[in-house]
Each structure stands twice: as C-alpha cells, then as structure tokens.
Amino acid sequence: xxxxxxxxxxxAKRYGxxxxxxxxxxxxxxxxxxxxxxxxxxxxxxxxxxxxxAARPTLGDVRVCGVPIADGDEVRRHxxxxxxxxxxxxELTALENLxxxxxxYGLQASESDLRDALAGVGLARAxxxxxxxxxxxxxxxxxLARATLQNPDLILLDEPYNALDAEGLRLVDQxxxxxxxxxxxxxxxxxxxxxxxxxxxxxxxxxxxxxxFDGPTAQFAASPLAEEAGAWA
Amino acid sequence: xxxxxxxxxxxxxxxxxxxxxxxxxxxxxxSMAFFAGMVLLTFGFALxxxxxxxxxxxxxxxxxxxPGLIWVTILFAGVLALDRSxxxxxxxxxxxxxxxxxxxRKAIYLGKLIxxxxxxxxxxxxxxxxxxxxxxxxxxxxxPGLAGVAILTTIGFAAIGTFYxxxxxxxxxxxxxxxxxxxxxxxxxxLAAVKATGLVLHGDPMGELGxxxxxxxxxxxxxxxxCLLVFEYVLEE
Numbered sequence: 001x002x003x004x005x006x007x008x009x010x011x012a013k014r015y016g017x018x019x020x021x022x023x024x025x026x027x028x029x030x031x032x033x034x035x036x037x038x039x040x041x042x043x044x045x046x047x048x049x050x051x052x053x054a055a056r057p058t059l060g061d062v063r064v065c066g067v068p069i070a071d072g073d074e075v076r077r078h079x080x081x082x083x084x085x086x087x088x089x090x091e092l093t094a095l096e097n098l099x100x101x102x103x104x105y106g107l108q109a110s111e112s113d114l115r116d117a118l119a120g121v122g123l124a125r126a127x128x129x130x131x132x133x134x135x136x137x138x139x140x141x142x143x144l145a146r147a148t149l150q151n152p153d154l155i156l157l158d159e160p161y162n163a164l165d166a167e168g169l170r171l172v173d174q175x176x177x178x179x180x181x182x183x184x185x186x187x188x189x190x191x192x193x194x195x196x197x198x199x200x201x202x203x204x205x206x207x208x209x210x211x212x213f214d215g216p217t218a219q220f221a222a223s224p225l226a227e228e229a230g231a232w233a
Numbered sequence: 234x235x236x237x238x239x240x241x242x243x244x245x246x247x248x249x250x251x252x253x254x255x256x257x258x259x260x261x262x263x264s265m266a267f268f269a270g271m272v273l274l275t276f277g278f279a280l281x282x283x284x285x286x287x288x289x290x291x292x293x294x295x296x297x298x299x300p301g302l303i304w305v306t307i308l309f310a311g312v313l314a315l316d317r318s319x320x321x322x323x324x325x326x327x328x329x330x331x332x333x334x335x336x337x338r339k340a341i342y343l344g345k346l347i348x349x350x351x352x353x354x355x356x357x358x359x360x361x362x363x364x365x366x367x368x369x370x371x372x373x374x375x376x377p378g379l380a381g382v383a384i385l386t387t388i389g390f391a392a393i394g395t396f397y398x399x400x401x402x403x404x405x406x407x408x409x410x411x412x413x414x415x416x417x418x419x420x421x422x423x424l425a426a427v428k429a430t431g432l433v434l435h436g437d438p439m440g441e442l443g444x445x446x447x448x449x450x451x452x453x454x455x456x457x458x459x460c461l462l463v464f465e466y467v468l469e470e
Contacts, residue, residue, distance in 0.1 A: 054329055056469075076335040087330030089321070091254040103246030104334040106239045130257075150335075 003066035005030045005154045005185035006051060011060035013046050013209075020046040022209040024060070028187065028202075030153070033180050035196030035217065036189040038206035039232045044189040047206070048156045051187070052081045065153050080152035084162040086143030090132030094123050094142050097131060098149065105150040121145045121171055136163035144171060155179055157188045161195060173199060193229050197221060205229070240340045247331075247344020248351070254321055255352060261317035262352060265310040269360045272306040277367045292435070299368045300430035304423060306364075307357055308390055312412050314352045315394040318345050319402035328402060332468050342395060342464040349391040357383050370434060378433035378442075385449040386426035392456040393418050399467045422456075425449040 006028035013021040021043045028034055036044050049055040051064055053072040062069040065078040088097045095114060102109040109117075118127045121141040131139060140163055147155065160172045176199045179186045190196050196203065196217075203220040205213035213225050220226055234242075255261055277295065284294040295302075322328035331341055361379070365372040372379060397415040401407035416423075429445040 052333055054333060073335055073337070076333055081333065083326070085326040087326045089250065089254060090324070091257045092250065096250075096253065100246055100250045101334075104243055104331075104336070106234075106243065106336060108234075 002030050004028060004063075005032070005065055006187070007061075007063040007066075008047075009061045011047075011050065011062055012058050013043075013050060013055065014058045020209055021050075021057075024206075024209070024211060026204060026211065026214070028185060030065075030185055031180070031183045032202055033176060033186045033200040034188065034202045034204055035200035036187055036204050036206070037193060037196055037229060037232060038212065042206040042212075043209040044206055045158055046209075048081070048158050048187065048189055051154070052076075052079050052156055054081075077150075078153045080147045080150060080155045082143055082147040082155065082157045082160050084140075084159040086139040086146075088131050088139055088142050088146070091130060093128050093130055094118055094134075095127040097142060098145060101146045101149055107150060109149070117145045117149060118142075122167060137165045137168045140164055141168055141171060144175060148175065152184070154185045154187070157186065157190070159190055160188070161190060161192050169195075176200075191232055193226075193232065236337075240337050240343075243334075243336055243340035244343035244347065247341055248347035251318060251321065251345065251348035252351060255317075255348070261314040262356065265313050265352075265356050266359060268313065269306050269310040269356065270363065272309070273302070273360070273364050273367055276302045276306075282369065293369070295368045296370060297435070299364065299370055300434060301427045302368075303361065303364045304386070304426050304430065307353070307360060308419070308423065309412075310356060310360075311349075311353050311387075311390055311394065312415075314349055314356075315391070315398040315415075316408055316411055318349055318395065319398045323402055328468075338465045338468050339461050341468070342399070342461060345399070346391055346395045349395050350387050353387045353391060354384070357387065372434075375433050379430065382426060382429045382433060382446070382449070385446065385453055386422060389422040389449060389453040389456055390419060392453065392460050393422075396460040396464060396467065399464065421448065421452045425452065 004027050006026065008024055008026040011021050011024040012019060024047065036047065038044050046055065050057050050062060050069065053069060053075050057069065064075045067074045067078065069075055092100070095118065098114045098117060102114060115124065115127055118124055121144050123138065123141055126134070126138060131142065161169055164172065176186055176188065188196055188200055197220065201217060203213060203215065203217050204211070205225055213220055213223060280295045280298065282293060282295055319328065322331060361372055364370065393415050397411055401410045401414065404410055425445045425448045429442060429449065432442040432445065
C-alpha cells in the first residue's frame with residue numbers, strides 16, 4: 001500500500017487559550033489534489049503551518065510522506081510552501097533570490113536552470129531587477145518559482161491567488177496541473193471556492209478547527225455547505 | 234557532496250546574501266559609522282587632548298583611556314549591526330522561510346555570524362584610524378597585535394550577539410532587550426579586549442598579554458560551541 005502524503009490523527013493546536021484545531025483526523029493519498037476550504041479562523045493556515053513544520057501540534061499524530069512531523073528536517077525535504085507573503089529579499093534581484101534559495105535547499109542548480117525557472121513564471125526579463133521594485137504579483141510569481149525549486153512531493157498553497165493578476169492566476173493553475181501530472185500531492189487552501197472546486201478532486205472543509213466536510217468536489221458542490229461557502233470567499 | 238560541505242555552502246550562502254543586502258542598503262553600516270564617529274568625538278572633547286594621565290603614567294588621560302573608549306564605541310555600534318541582521322529576515326517573513334529550509338540550522342547561525350563579523354571588522358578598520366588620529370595613538374606600529382585582538386574580540390562579541398539577536402528577533406522591545414541580555418554575558422570579552430589592547434598600545438612589561446589573549450580565545454571557543462549547539466532551539470516556534 002502506498003504511503004499517504006499526509007496522515008493526521010487527533011490533531012489539536014492551541015494558541016494561548018484559543019484552540020485553532022480540535023481533534024482533526026485527515027488522510028491525503030499521494031497524488032491527490034485537495035482544496036482546503038473554510039471561513040477565516042477555521043484552522044486552514046494552522047494545519048498547513050503544522051504540515052510544513054512552522055508550528056508544532058499541541059496534541060495528535062502527524063506524518064508527512066510517512067515521516068513523523070517531529071523529524072522536521074526530513075519532513076522539510078518533502079514539502080514546499082507557497083504562501084501569500086512571498087519570503088523574498090527586496091535588495092536582491094530575482095535571480096539572486098532564487099540562487100540563495102537553491103543554495104539553501106542544497107541544490108546544484110546552474111544559472112541557466114534558475115533563469116529557466118524564472119522564465120517559467122514569466123519573470124525572464126525581470127531576472128536582474130531588484131525585488132523591491134516588483135509589484136506584489138511579481139513577488140508572488142517569484143515565490144512560486146522558489147516554492148517549486150526543490151520539486152517537493154507535497155506542495156502546500158496558502159491563499160496563492162492573493163494579489164495575482166490574470167496571468168499569475170493562470171500560472172498557479174498551471175502549477176497545480178503540473179503537480180498533478182507528475183503524481184505529486186497538492187493541498188490548496190483558498191477563499192476562491194470556484195478555483196478550489198475546479199482544480200482539485202477532493203474538498204476538505206474546516207469550521208472552528210473541526211472537519212466540516214471531507215469528500216469529492218462534486219459531492220461538496222451538492223452539499224448544504226456549498227451555499228454557506230459562498231460567504232467564505 | 235558530503236553533509237559537512239553542504240552545510241558549509243549553506244552558511245556561505247547566508248553570509249553572502251546578508252553582505253550583499255548590507256552593501257546595497259547600507260542600513261547598518263551607515264548608522265554604525267555615524268554612531269561610532271560621534272561617540273569618539275564626544276569622548277575626545279569631554280576628556281580633552283592635553284589632560285595628563287597622572288604622575289605615575291605617561292601620555293595623556295585620553296591615550297590611557299583609549300582602549301576602553303574604542304571598544305565601548307565599537308561594541309555599542311556593533312549592536313546596531315546585530316539588530317539589523319535578523320530585522321532583514323523579519324521584513325517579509327524571511328525568518329520563517331529560513332527555518333523551513335531543510336538542513337542543519339547551525340548553518341544559518343554560522344552564515345549570520347560570518348556576515349556580522351565581516352561588517353564589524355570593516356567598521357573597525359575605519360574607526361580605529363579615526364580614533365588613532367583623534368587620540369594621538371601610534372596604531373600603525375602595533376598593527377599585528379591590535380589586529381589579532383580585534384579579530385578575537387569581534388568573533389566573541391558577534392558569537393553571542395548573533396545568538397541573542399535571533400532570540401529577540403520576534404520581540405517588540407528587542408532593541409532594548411538585545412544589549413540588556415548580551416552585555417552581561419560579554420563582560421569577559423570586553424574586559425580581555427580592553428586589557429589586551431591597552432597592553433599592545435602602552436607596552437607589556439609584565440608579559441600579561443598572552444594570558445588575556447588566551448582568555449579571549451577560550452571565551453570565543455566557549456561562546457561559539459554553546460551558541461552553535463543551542464541555536465536550533467532559538468529558531469523553534
């Protein structure tokens with residue numbers, strides 16, 4: 001039996017007195033594309049932060065690609081994160097940012113490889129420009145190139161559509177399609193319900209840190225929750 | 234590639250990135266140079282160039298106090314560089330991104346340390362001749378000894394400073410807390426640096442210099458080893 005990309009049992013996370021996640025059970029098979037939906041404060045970002053080892057679970061067992069979350073270094077080798085806050089340096093050029101990321105991932109990428117990666121997100125002509133001069137959308141594209149640099153088994157997308165123009169939206173869609181074609185796993189946390197339903201084959205909806213729905217996209221579209229989901233956008 | 238070589242490459246990537254950012258933004262360097270110049274000038278005016286040091290001592294009071302004044306100036310100016318080194322990461326969520334790269338987090342500490350030591354040494358190369366001119370000190374003749382003491386002191390200072398800068402990076406009152414936390418720990422480094430510099434500048438009739446240099450080296454090794462071992466936990470959530 002194939003090792004699931006994500007296996008979560010009884011996951012709970014507390015920040016101070018507030019419980020962000022309350023006993024979550026979830027399994028995502030390798031190769032699945034999952035739309036993670038829910039209103040603000042439902043626990044979507046907390047779940048992704050735990051999966052990427054940015055936060056520790058308060059309770060529960062979490063495994064990523066079969067690796068316990070406690071083995072953070074090994075987990076980080078399997079996961080890539082694309083968040084709405086691109087972690088890039090304004091004083092460096094796009095190419096320098098990518099070179100730095102490649103060195104930190106321990107990759108032996110040549111400059112032409114990195115230029116190709118920038119061209120892939122539509123930043124070929126801006127590769128020598130400082131990121132401080134970029135629009136938010138261009139920064140997000142650079143973040144997209146950076147997140148896929150190490151070719152992760154599991155890619156987590158946290159509100160990737162924020163601040164993107166039409167071309168940027170298309171690039172994220174293409175990235176998801178590429179991830180799926182390569183048999184990799186993607187979890188897309190978004191308020192763009194239509195995008196989530198169109199691009200993923202399964203919906204996991206959270207409400208108040210608990211699982212509100214888990215099933216195929218078609219089933220979600222027909223469920224009473226779909227009507228409520230309009231207010232989450 | 235061996236794991237050690239890979240981690241060394243990662244440390245150099247962090248150092249190169251920080252130095253490149255500093256070269257372009259000059260945020261830490263300009264404030265450090267301005268602060269150091271102002272403090273040295275203020276001491277020069279306050280103590281005066283002609284006040285004798287005392288019956289038993291040769292030279293002026295300013296020359297006798299110069300080792301202490303120079304190191305107080307350099308180390309306080311250095312706090313600005315240390316604070317900036319993690320502030321760069323906080324601006325666009327970079328610190329979390331650094332934490333999320335696979336690999337040993339010691340490489341991040343080592344890279345930041347190399348960058349901080351380099352920035353501080355460049356500042357010292359500018360500040361010391363300025364102090365030499367202001368206080369009428371013969372620095373050129375004692376250059377090898379002074380350079381040795383400066384390198385050892387800077388490594389010790391930056392080792393602790395980089396560690397505490399990471400520890401306080403997420404705190405609102407970090408600019409107050411950073412010097413408050415690090416200077417008590419740095420007392421052996423400051424003491425040994427001032428004593429050793431004084432002995433290099435004013436002569437060492439009792440042969441004490443070696444002991445202070447050994448103390449500086451021992452403290453450097455202790456600080457570096459301890460900070461490298463516990464840095465992983467500083468970056469935890």
